[in-house]
Amino acid sequence: xxxxxxxxxxxxxxxxxxxxxxxxxxxxxxxxxxxxxxxxxxxxxxxxxxxxxxxxxxxxxxxxxxxxxxxxxxxxxxxxxxxxxxxxxxxxxxxxxxxxxxxxxxxxxxxxxxxxxxxxxxxxxxxxxxxxxxxxxxxxxxxxxxxxxxxxxxxxxxxxxxxxxxxxxxxxxxxxxxxxxxxxxxxxxxxxxxxxxxxxxxxxxxxxxxxxxxxxxxxxxxxxxxxxxxxxxxxxxxxxxxxxxxxxxxxxxxxxxxxxxxxxxxxxxxxxxxxxxxxxxxxxxxxxxxxxxxxxxxxxxxxxxxxxxxxxxxxxxxxxxxxxxxxxxxxxxxxxxxxxxxxxxxxxxxxxxxxxxxxxxxxxxxxxxxxxxxxxxxxxxxxxxxxxxxxx
Numbered sequence: 001x002x003x004x005x006x007x008x009x010x011x012x013x014x015x016x017x018x019x020x021x022x023x024x025x026x027x028x029x030x031x032x033x034x035x036x037x038x039x040x041x042x043x044x045x046x047x048x049x050x051x052x053x054x055x056x057x058x059x060x061x062x063x064x065x066x067x068x069x070x071x072x073x074x075x076x077x078x079x080x081x082x083x084x085x086x087x088x089x090x091x092x093x094x095x096x097x098x099x100x101x102x103x104x105x106x107x108x109x110x111x112x113x114x115x116x117x118x119x120x121x122x123x124x125x126x127x128x129x130x131x132x133x134x135x136x137x138x139x140x141x142x143x144x145x146x147x148x149x150x151x152x153x154x155x156x157x158x159x160x161x162x163x164x165x166x167x168x169x170x171x172x173x174x175x176x177x178x179x180x181x182x183x184x185x186x187x188x189x190x191x192x193x194x195x196x197x198x199x200x201x202x203x204x205x206x207x208x209x210x211x212x213x214x215x216x217x218x219x220x221x222x223x224x225x226x227x228x229x230x231x232x233x234x235x236x237x238x239x240x241x242x243x244x245x246x247x248x249x250x251x252x253x254x255x256x257x258x259x260x261x262x263x264x265x266x267x268x269x270x271x272x273x274x275x276x277x278x279x280x281x282x283x284x285x286x287x288x289x290x291x292x293x294x295x296x297x298x299x300x301x302x303x304x305x306x307x308x309x310x311x312x313x314x315x316x317x318x319x320x321x322x323x324x325x326x327x328x329x330x331x332x333x334x335x336x337x338x339x340x341x342x343x344x345x346x347x348x349x350x351x352x353x354x355x356x357x358x359x360x361x362x363x364x365x366x367x368x369x370x371x372x373x374x375x376x377x378x379x380x381x382x383x384x385x386x387x388x389x390x391x392x
C-alpha cells in the first residue's frame with residue numbers, strides 16, 4: 001500500500017539554505033567566543049586608588065626595614081664569628097709552631113741516643129703510631145731523663161690543646177656559615193620588598209604621582225602641627241618652671257643659707273643630667289652633620305646610613321657604644337615617656353620596632369627615613385611611636 005505521508009523536505013537541500021545555516025553557525029560560535037572572553041576578563045581587579053598604592057608602598061618599606069634590621073643583626077653576628085674564627089686560626093698556628101719546637105727537640109734527643117746505639121725510648125716514642133700508648137708505659141718513662149720527660153709532657157699538652165682548638169674552630173666555622181646564610185636570606189628579602197615598591201611606583205602616571213606626593217605632604221603637615229603643639233607645651237612647662245623658681249626665691253627672701261642649700265641640692269641632682277646633656281650635644285652635632293646624606297639599607301656611614309646605623313654612629317661620636325639593630329638599641333639605657341623626652345633620646349616606631357630616630361626637641365627628630373630619602377629633621381609624630389630610651 002502506498003504511503004499517504006508527505007515526504008520530509010531537507011533544510012539543506014538548496015545552496016541558499018546551506019549558506020544560511022553556515023552563517024548562523026559562524027555567528028553562534030563568534031557569540032560563544034566573545035562571551036567566553038568576557039567571562040575571562042570579568043574577574044580582573046579594579047585599579048587600586050592612590051591611597052591604596054600609598055598604603056601598599058608604605059607597608060613594603062616597613063617590611064624592608066624589618067628585613068634590614070634582620071640583615072644588620074645577621075651581619076653583626078657574622079662579623080663577630082669571623083673575628084672568632086680568625087683568632088682561633090691564629091692561635092692554632094702559634095700552637096702548631098710550639099708543637100713543632102717540641103717535636104724538633106724530641107727528634108734531637110732521639111738522634112743523639114740513636115748515635116749511641118740501640119732503639120732508645122725517645123726514638124720509639126717518635127716512631128710509634130700512638131705516642132700516648134707508649135707514654136702510658138710507666139716503666140719506660142723511668143728511663144727518660146728529667147728534661148726529656150718535660151719535653152714529652154709539653155708535646156702532649158700542645159697536641160691536646162691543638163685538638164681542642166681544631167674542634168672549636170670547626171664549630172665556629174659552622175656558626176659562621178649559618179650566619180652568612182641568614183645574611184643572604186635577609187639581603188634577598190630587603191631587595192625583594194624594595195623592588196616590589198619600585199614596581200608599584202613605576203606604574204603611576206604623572207598625575208597619580210603628583211597626587212601621591214600631595215598625600216605625603218598632608219601627612220607631613222599633620223605631623224608637623226602635632227610637633228608644634230608639643231613644642232608649645234614644652235615652652236609652657238618651662239615658663240611655669242621658671243615662675244615657680246622665681247616664687248621660691250621670693251619666698252626665701254634672699255636668705256643666703258637657704259639659697260645655698262637649695263642651690264647645692266639642685267647642682268647635685270643635675271650632675272648626671274649635665275653629663276648626659278654634654279654627651280647628647282656631641283651626638284646631635286654629629287647627626288646634624290649627616291643631614292642630606294642618603295638612606296641606604298645596611299649602611300653605617302660615613303656617606304650613607306640606615307636608621308639604626310645613624311643613631312649608632314651619632315652616639316659613638318659621643319663615646320657611647322650602641323648595638324647595631326633597633327631591637328637591641330631599644331634595650332639600652334633608661335626608658336622614658338614621650339612627654340619626658342630630652343634632646344639625644346632615641347625614639348622608636350611601630351609595634352615591630354623597625355625604625356628609630358634621635359630626638360632634638362620641640363617634637364622633632366633627626367633620622368634616616370627610608371629608601372629614596374635623605375637624612376633629615378622630621379616630626380616624631382610622622383609615625384606611630386613605640387617607645388623611647390635615654391641611652392647614656
